[in-house]
Amino acid sequence: MTGMTSTARPHLNRRLAEFGTTIFAEMSALAASTGSINLGQGFPDTDGPEEIREAAVRALRDGRGNQYPPGPGIPELRTAIAAHQLRRYGLSYDPDTEVLVTAGATEAIAASLLGLLEPGDEVVALEPYYDSYAASIAMAGGRRVPVTLRPSTEDAQDGTGGGRFRLDLDELRAAVTDRTRLLLINTPHNPTGTVLTRTELAAIAELAVERDLLVVTDEVYEHLVFDDAEHIPLATFPGMRERTVTIGSAGKTYSFTGWKVGWVTAAPELVTAVRSAKQFLTYVSAGPFQYAVAEALALPDAYYDEFRREMRERRDILAEGLAQAGFKVFRTSGTYFITTDIRPLGEKDGFAFCRALPERAGVVAIPNAVFYDDREAGAPFVRFAFCKRKGVLDEAVTRLKRLAV
Ligand code: PMP
Numbered sequence: 317m318t319g320m321t322s323t324a325r326p327h328l329n330r331r332l333a334e335f336g337t338t339i340f341a342e343m344s345a346l347a348a349s350t351g352s353i354n355l356g357q358g359f360p361d362t363d364g365p366e367e368i369r370e371a372a373v374r375a376l377r378d379g380r381g382n383q384y385p386p387g388p389g390i391p392e393l394r395t396a397i398a399a400h401q402l403r404r405y406g407l408s409y410d411p412d413t414e415v416l417v418t419a420g421a422t423e424a425i426a427a428s429l430l431g432l433l434e435p436g437d438e439v440v441a442l443e444p445y446y447d448s449y450a451a452s453i454a455m456a457g458g459r460r461v462p463v464t465l466r467p468s469t470e471d472a473q474d475g476t477g478g479g480r481f482r483l484d485l486d487e488l489r490a491a492v493t494d495r496t497r498l499l500l501i502n503t504p505h506n507p508t509g510t511v512l513t514r515t516e517l518a519a520i521a522e523l524a525v526e527r528d529l530l531v532v533t534d535e536v537y538e539h540l541v542f543d544d545a546e547h548i549p550l551a552t553f554p555g556m557r558e559r560t561v562t563i564g565s566a567g568k569t570y571s572f573t574g575w576k577v578g579w580v581t582a583a584p585e586l587v588t589a590v591r592s593a594k595q596f597l598t599y600v601s602a603g604p605f606q607y608a609v610a611e612a613l614a615l616p617d618a619y620y621d622e623f624r625r626e627m628r629e630r631r632d633i634l635a636e637g638l639a640q641a642g643f644k645v646f647r648t649s650g651t652y653f654i655t656t657d658i659r660p661l662g663e664k665d666g667f668a669f670c671r672a673l674p675e676r677a678g679v680v681a682i683p684n685a686v687f688y689d690d691r692e693a694g695a696p697f698v699r700f701a702f703c704k705r706k707g708v709l710d711e712a713v714t715r716l717k718r719l720a721v
């Protein structure tokens with residue numbers, strides 16, 4: 317017999333074969349089975365504002381959103397998203413033609429890539445990249461071209477060792493070819509905690525305009541920026557509004573990651589392309605939660621200020637604790653993640669380290685290598701999430717300090 321029988325052929329297709337189970341599922345399962353403190357998967361251990369939770373309950377009870385909501389999202393939410401972009405960034409979007417509600421940012425990313433790429437198109441993405449980017453590029457038949465962020469020592473912080481991860485603008489320019497269709501950007505950046513600076517963003521924008529590229533920018537951590545860092549949407553730069561798909565999510569901003577309400581803002585032709593894919597993925601989702609998120613988007617500035625203050629305090633607790641436990645700690649200016657280097661602990665393989673950590677210390681973390689094509693480049697880095705109650709962080713730090721002895 318020539319060729320393979322259908323049973324000999326792997327069930328999982330070639331496009332997805334390299335991805336396996338997401339690291340978040342693997343590590344959260346490990347945390348549950350070992351009873352460890354889960355500083356792996358990024359989700360808060362306390363829910364968002366009570367009044368927003370009540371808004372969801374009211375919507376459920378009143379029968380708002382219990383049947384299919386409109387394909388692009390309920391008008392109240394699209395209007396609230398447009399108002400948020402205008403109020404925070406001076407970006408004006410038409411709620412009817414330039415806003416699309418999605419099943420979390422994850423679907424927004426997948427639908428953007430499925431809607432905008434032809435097979436063989438190259439996508440330049442910042443490495444380390446959030447894991448769904450690689451899978452979504454693959455599902456769309458695109459080719460990913462990573463540009464690696466590297467830690468700088470210039471701005472190393474006192475006492476805790478590491479500086480911030482930086483984008484090398486020459487490397488970014490060199491990665492763009494005639495086959496490049498799209499730049500996939502993420503700021504504030506998961507997992508490094510870097511917030512791209514105005515200079516870096518301006519260079520990305522100039523490159524996109526010069527080479528006539530589309531840009532998909534994942535800004536789900538837009539409200540989680542600390543110290544003197546500022547979140548500047550890429551769409552605000554000259555020539556960018558018409559070529560940029562901006563992605564946001566309620567999960568991170570309002571601490572309801574399970575609700576899976578995300579959105580896209582972009583010019584009408586881009587939103588149409590994304591919606592064309594999205595309508596065949598979920599069509600619609602999260603009816604009652606859409607009403608609640610519309611209310612959340614109207615929360616006063618005080619909510620965001622307090623949220624940031626709380627998260628900054630937690631970042632400081634964990635960053636100091638990790639440094640005391642012997643890790644090299646890189647500067648986190650955004651997101652709720654801290655990336656560390658485990659080499660000062662005499663370790664070099666983040667995978668092995670994270671698999672052993674529950675047993676050794678009763679803590680779960682994420683090996684950054686999963687976010688790299690160049691696994692070697694990511695091998696010594698390990699990510700910890702600080703979106704947890706302070707007592708939980710204190711206990712995690714106490715446990716991690718045992719590693720050094
Ligand atoms: N993008 C980034 C950078 C993320 O960290 C996450 C995880 N929260 C997502 C997208 C997915 O967001 P959502 O839960 O809204 O799908």
Ligand code: GLN
Binds near residue numbers: 338340341357358506
């Ligand atoms: N975004 C979260 C993180 O980076 C996890 C989301 C997920 O589990 N897919 O940890």
